[in-house]
Amino acid sequence: MSVDSTYENSAFENSAFEIRYVDAVADAGLLHGWVTHPKAAFWLMQQASLGEVAAEYAAIAARPGHDALIGSRDGQPMFLMERYDPRHELSGVYPVQPGDVGMHFLVAPAETPIPGFTRAVILAVLDLLFADPLTHRVVVEPDARNTAVHALNAYAGFEVAGKVRLPHKEALLSFCVRSAFKHAQRRSRHVH
Numbered sequence: 001m002s003v004d005s006t007y008e009n010s011a012f013e014n015s016a017f018e019i020r021y022v023d024a025v026a027d028a029g030l031l032h033g034w035v036t037h038p039k040a041a042f043w044l045m046q047q048a049s050l051g052e053v054a055a056e057y058a059a060i061a062a063r064p065g066h067d068a069l070i071g072s073r074d075g076q077p078m079f080l081m082e083r084y085d086p087r088h089e090l091s092g093v094y095p096v097q098p099g100d101v102g103m104h105f106l107v108a109p110a111e112t113p114i115p116g117f118t119r120a121v122i123l124a125v126l127d128l129l130f131a132d133p134l135t136h137r138v139v140v141e142p143d144a145r146n147t148a149v150h151a152l153n154a155y156a157g158f159e160v161a162g163k164v165r166l167p168h169k170e171a172l173l174s175f176c177v178r179s180a181f182k183h184a185q186r187r188s189r190h191v192h
Contacts, residue, residue: 099136
């Protein structure tokens with residue numbers, strides 16, 4: 001996956017997001033503010049200390065097949081995304097297929113929410129993941145109670161496979177194939 005790049009996102013005022021890898025030490029304070037914010041309750045790090053956040057993202061950076069990235073707009077960090085190999089993270093949960101890529105994302109808390117921004121972020125994240133020709137399907141497993149993200153995932157082209165039990169939550173396992181994402185991407189261009 002190529003990062004440290006700019007991704008055009010016509011779904012949000014023809015803006016571009018700059019994507020770079022997380023620096024676990026330098027970004028710890030920023031990420032700590034995001035993952036412990038009340039709106040990030042489903043991120044499961046509400047009580048994490050600054051040191052625990054730094055350690056978590058250092059561990060992600062060291063783990064083969066798992067990356068954490070920050071997306072910025074006009075130089076301002078705006079979201080966090082994680083890409084992971086479901087063979088390592090979800091083995092035994094579902095039959096992983098070649099070309100499956102797992103994803104998490106978190107939009108930074110905003111004092112004034114920007115209409116359409118979270119939709120633009122998920123489309124940018126999927127655009128980055130599907131830019132790799134080896135990616136055939138993106139896998140997500142949000143908390144089953146997180147109805148807001150389920151609606152967002154449906155907007156982006158995900159289809160629900162069903163509920164699964166993970167160590168810290170009951171999750172709604174969902175998949176997005178390239179063609180469904182492309183359809184969502186085209187639809188978003190006509191909405192804005």
